[in-house]
Amino acid sequence: MADVTIAREEDAPETGVRPLASALKAFALLDHLGRKRQAVRLSTLSRELGVGRATIYQRLVTLIAAGWVEQTAAGDFRLTLRAARLAHAATEQAGLGARTLPVLEALSAETGEAASLTVLEDDAPCIVQRVEPRGVLRVEMRVGATMSIDGSASGRVLLAYLDRGHALRLAPDLDPAILDAVRETGHSISSGQTMEGIRAAAVPVFGHNGACAAALSLVAPVQRFAADGWIQPLRAAAESLRAIMEGRPR
Numbered sequence: 001m002a003d004v005t006i007a008r009e010e011d012a013p014e015t016g017v018r019p020l021a022s023a024l025k026a027f028a029l030l031d032h033l034g035r036k037r038q039a040v041r042l043s044t045l046s047r048e049l050g051v052g053r054a055t056i057y058q059r060l061v062t063l064i065a066a067g068w069v070e071q072t073a074a075g076d077f078r079l080t081l082r083a084a085r086l087a088h089a090a091t092e093q094a095g096l097g098a099r100t101l102p103v104l105e106a107l108s109a110e111t112g113e114a115a116s117l118t119v120l121e122d123d124a125p126c127i128v129q130r131v132e133p134r135g136v137l138r139v140e141m142r143v144g145a146t147m148s149i150d151g152s153a154s155g156r157v158l159l160a161y162l163d164r165g166h167a168l169r170l171a172p173d174l175d176p177a178i179l180d181a182v183r184e185t186g187h188s189i190s191s192g193q194t195m196e197g198i199r200a201a202a203v204p205v206f207g208h209n210g211a212c213a214a215a216l217s218l219v220a221p222v223q224r225f226a227a228d229g230w231i232q233p234l235r236a237a238a239e240s241l242r243a244i245m246e247g248r249p250r
Contacts, residue, residue, distance in 0.1 A: 025059060026059045026062055026063060028049075029045070029049070029056065029059045029060070029063065030063060030068055030069070030079075030083075032045070032048070032049060033045075033069065033077065033078065033079050034079060034083065034209070035209050036078070037163075037211065038076075038078070038163065039072050039074070039076035039077060039078035040076055040077055040078070041075070041076050041077075042056060042057055042060070042075075042077065045060075045077070060077055067080060067082050068080060068082055068083060099244050100117055100129050100241055100244060101129060101131070103237050103240045103241055103244070104116075104117060104129055104130070104131040104216075104237070105131050106237070107131075107216075107218070107233055107234070107237040108131040108132070108133050109133075110233050111133075111218055111229070111230060111233055112133050112224075113133055113218045113219065113220040113224065113230070114130065114131065114132050114133060114218065114219050114220065115130070115131045115216070115217070115218055115237070116129070116130045116131075116154065116216070116217050116218075116219065117129040117130070117205070117214050117215075117216055117241070118147070118154040118155075118158070118202075118214060118215045118216075118217065119158075119213070119214045119215075120158045120162075121146075123149070123170055124146040124147075124149060125146060125147050125148075125149055125152060125154050125155040125158055125215070126145070126146050127145050127146075127147075128214070148191075149170055149171055150170075150171035150173065150174040150191075151190065151191040151193055152190050152191075152200065152202075152217075153188045153189055153190040153200040153201055153202035153215070153217050153219075154188075154200070154202045154215035154217045155171075155215075156174075156178060156179065156182055156188040156190075156202070157182060157187075157188045157202045157203065157204050157212065157215040157217075158212065158214075158215050159171055159174070159179055159182075160179040160180075160182035160183050160188070160204075160212075161183070161204055161211065161212030162212075164176075164179075167179060186203060186204070186235070187201060187202065187203045187227075187231050187234065187235075188201070188202050188203075188215075189201050189227055190202075190219075192222070197221055197222050198219060198220070198221060198222065199219070199220065199221075199222050199225040199227075200217050200218060200219035200220075201217060201218055201227045201230045201231060201234065202215045202216060202217035202218075202234070203215070203216055203217075203231070203234045203235055203238050204216075204238065205238045205241045205242055205245075206238075206242050207242070207245050207246075208245060208246045213245060214241070216234055216237055216238045216241065217234075218230045218233075218234060
């Protein structure tokens, strides 16, 4: 049986009110779907959870009615984007920006360049945290700014770890070999065409489920671009960010 955590009644707040068992089971199914990289068949869910198909289907219908799950044309089941919106709200409420700030500050101090943390929001790379170096020529970009998805280093990282069909829909003119190279090397370099005189390098930040949750980048004027010296500090910082997202000590 899959590793699905179901809250127990004794885990509930001591209010004298017992949790709804049916709701807990539906949430457990939702959590299980959240661990998948693609849509899943009903028979697979039944087998992995050790629950009858009719029971699983009833819970899926409930989640569909609530707007959390959808059924594909092929008959498989997957989360809707409502889950993504909730995840975004959760990171806001959990102060993810504040928690990641020290890591970006250390990375910027080590390299002397601007460090950014970027996520995919509404199919566009969006900066959620950024630290500028002091006393040097800066590349001005603000938190909340979006960038090219196929030309920026962060955009290419986020594309590379998406489902291939989704990535090609977002960047139909981008050579798929570029995304293959990103996955093979574990980093990306900007095209140099979206911001004249500016170059960047980026690496993926993986979340608790092994999926790419964000892209971490360093950006500088082209005369200071030094990708060979940036990749290792970027990877070390990305691992620190992953530890934060997983609640592990760094």
